[in-house]
Amino acid sequence: MRQPTALLAALLLTTAAQAADNPAASARFERFSYAGKAPERTTARAGEYANPVLAGYYPDPSIARKGDDYYVVASSFTNFPGLPIMHSKDLVTWTQVGNALDRPGQIDFTGVRGSQGIFAPDISYHDGRFYIITTCASCPGGVGNFIVTATNPAGPWSDPITVQGLNGIDPSIFRDGEKMYVVHNDAPEGTPRYDGHRAIWITQLDPVSLQRIGTPKVLVDGGVDPSKKPIWIEAPHIFKKDGWYYLICAEGGTADNHSEVVFRSKDVMGPYVPGPVNPILTQRDLDPQRPNPVTTAGHAKFVQTQNGEWWAVFLATRPYPGNFYNIGRDTFLLPVTWKDGWPMILEQGKTVPYTHRKPDLPAQPAPAIPMNGDFSYVDEFDAPLAPAWMGIRTPRERVYDLKKGALVLHAGRPLGDLAGVPGFVGRRQQHHDASVSTVVDYTPRRDGDRAGLLAMQNDGAWMFLGIAWVDGKRVVALVKSEGGKETLLATAPAPAPKGNVELAMHMRGGQSDYRYRSGGQWKTLKTGVDVTFLSTQKAKGFVGVVIGPYVQSHNPQ
Structure with a gap:
């Protein structure tokens, strides 16, 4: 072993x-x-699970499925080993099986401050191989955005392959048949119109060299409603369902105005149209004085189970009184529902629940060290x-x-x-x-x-x-x-x-x-x-x- x-x-x-x-x-x-106790003091009943599924500093979750196995990776910044890899068979019982960055030769954080380093990784699976693409912010040597691969998520993972000329942050990989794309956040074309004005770009990748080919293109400029000057459109993911290409993104920044929004198109290269109801997840409109609040919800990624259900992992926080949190951002799980061809994680105005019905997946034994609850x-x-x-x-x-x-x-x-x-x-x-x-x-x-x-x-x-x-x-x-x-x-x-x-x-x-x-x-x-x-x-x-x-x-x- x-x-x-x-x-x-x-x-x-x-x-x-x-x-x-x-x-x-x-x-x-x-x-x-x-020894730790969850402050919300809620108990999941038979057939339910407790949120968050990964308690504490596990932000920017990304998820991938291989058969009946699920894997999540989270941001790790300058902590080493980095890029923690979590495994589950039921989406609610998680165990860390390794770290994708576990050798000093893979990455250099010399001179890098604590909240720089590894930002917003994305994990995907294709044809027997797992891929993680992520950003190394402010890292020496011009590493920028890079990819590591493995046949076993527990490792070993490859040395990083820098994607030359890929700027911005929050890259994720999308496969469309034999074609491979990267979608990511970057500055808009021309001069930004306001502070926080960003864009979502797409570029085709060569699946062998993992380098860019073709011409980059803007998919979303600003956000859902450009007239309202939306800020920090980021964390994009593309997936395909029923002939449509769906693009989900975070919008509003990572603080209390954080949210998740959706667009779709008939062509992977766009144009993308925002959904009739956006955001599809946020907690920004709720009473800040509510008991045991969940805040800053967003930065989601979807996964479809082998039984056809859709679920989303996303980040959120559980502040103590005064709207402070020392433990970082948690990973939460909620089902995705579909109506008239559009997804919804949580209707606006509803609170993120601390307990919910479990996914329709085989029950798993409790891990040696749980990742949530007391x-x-x-x-x-x-x-x-x-x-x-x-x-x-x-x-x-x-x-x-x-x-x-x-x-x-x-x-x-x-x-x-x-x-x-x-x-x-x-x-x-x-x-x-x-x-x-x-x-x-x-x-x-x-x-x-x-x-x-x-x-x-x-x-x-x-x-x-x-x-x-x-x-x-x-x-x-x-x-x-x-x-x-x-x-x-x-x-x-x-x-x-x-x-x-x-x-x-x-x-x-x-x-x-x-x-x-x-x-x-x-x-x-x-x-x-x-x-x-x-x-x-x-x-x-x-x-x-x-x-x-x-x-x-x-x-x-």
């Missing part, structure tokens, strides 16, 4: 001599525990790390080793140094109400040395709880970074000169509590810390919080 992640195999070994010269360059972690798990670090573990940017040196039931994490570049990789591996925070804990053994030597738990939204927005060297002492420290400015919030004595310390973070929406213990009772370091600065609204960008072990040495080299 292929190892579930390439973090072990992908990196160069940090030498034993380095660790011996500087013990503070590595930290030992025993166990990583996670769940918990413990990683004892006694086996290769699961594919859900990831770091930041592309590693060139080994980030960690697994030794005798422990994770030995090696210090890297400090957070904020975009030229390198920090000593960090983490998992997505998938619930606003979540508890995370670990046990760390670490010997700091200088100011700046620290090891423990890191809850990170980006390089400049994070919370750290762990062992540190402060004013000449080994302490348990709580450090906050907001806007790149670090603040020491609290300290407490730690066993000196060494000794295990158990750490726990408890997130409750926009507040968080921090505890620790060393051989005795749990002690509270600080409660009620405002962590709304870890929300997307304040930290900006497109990702969600990732939490995990972290080590930083004043001089790791």
Whole structure:
């Protein structure tokens, strides 16, 4: 069986001599525990499923079917391994089987900020091969839009093939017989008429070289109603049904005005006419004070099951009071209904439901680690790390080793140094109400040395709880970074000169509590810390919080 992640195999070994010269360059972690509760407190009855189907930071979902198997890929920005691949047979029970970007030689995120990198991938299947096309925003070397392929979605995936001259973002592949097309977002022809004025383009691809042939053409200029100056038409997908070519797109931007719209044509090259009812999905017109709101719904892709049903995956968010969300954008699932030749995901004015009738597909057993609802798990670090573990940017040196039931994490570049990789591996925070804990053994030597738990939204927005060297002492420290400015919030004595310390973070929406213990009772370091600065609204960008072990040495080299 292929190892579930390439973090072990992908990196160069940090030498034993380095660790011996500087013990503070590595930290030992025993166990990583996670427990989360869904705030909406809804329960799916027999024959129903719960939304979202992928909780937390799984934005921009794209879906493909091969026989009775379904695969979803989501945006991963500068997290590595990247492009997580999820598998299901019933559209509601999902398991991550790999990452399409799992080798440092595939991609380079050097100098790339947290919400740049991999944007809006699209997965498709044709004649025994899977294709993912995506954008690497701001990546060095002019990578731009590229394609990776695989015969097995669990991997290995090919090295990226850059589609030369393909600009813009959100590309997706459409097959029409033997012909292959890419449809994508880009600037309109001529000068944009207003801020956010974009267009949807189509270009034919050579199916062998995967390069453009023919002349690019605009399919949609602006959006459904150009007189209203629609903004950010993007995330296009084309599919064919009953002799019609359907084009679905996101419109309105990724915030509260997000939506999904539809057009159709008798010719793949257009002209495309908007549907009589648009948008076919949005939550922007609903009361913002409604309980347990779902917001920012859009960026959908359809799939038809082997039983003939149509379903859509799409992104949306579940903010806590104040319209904040720290966990990023979830993946939701709803059926697609058809009327007079036009699709509808959700009639305007209706709320995205938290429970719904299951697809007409064989029921599947519960996964070892669920991807939605209330769940918990413990990683004892006694086996290769699961594919859900990831770091930041592309590693060139080994980030960690697994030794005798422990994770030995090696210090890297400090957070904020975009030229390198920090000593960090983490998992997505998938619930606003979540508890995370670990046990760390670490010997700091200088100011700046620290090891423990890191809850990170980006390089400049994070919370750290762990062992540190402060004013000449080994302490348990709580450090906050907001806007790149670090603040020491609290300290407490730690066993000196060494000794295990158990750490726990408890997130409750926009507040968080921090505890620790060393051989005795749990002690509270600080409660009620405002962590709304870890929300997307304040930290900006497109990702969600990732939490995990972290080590930083004043001089790791």
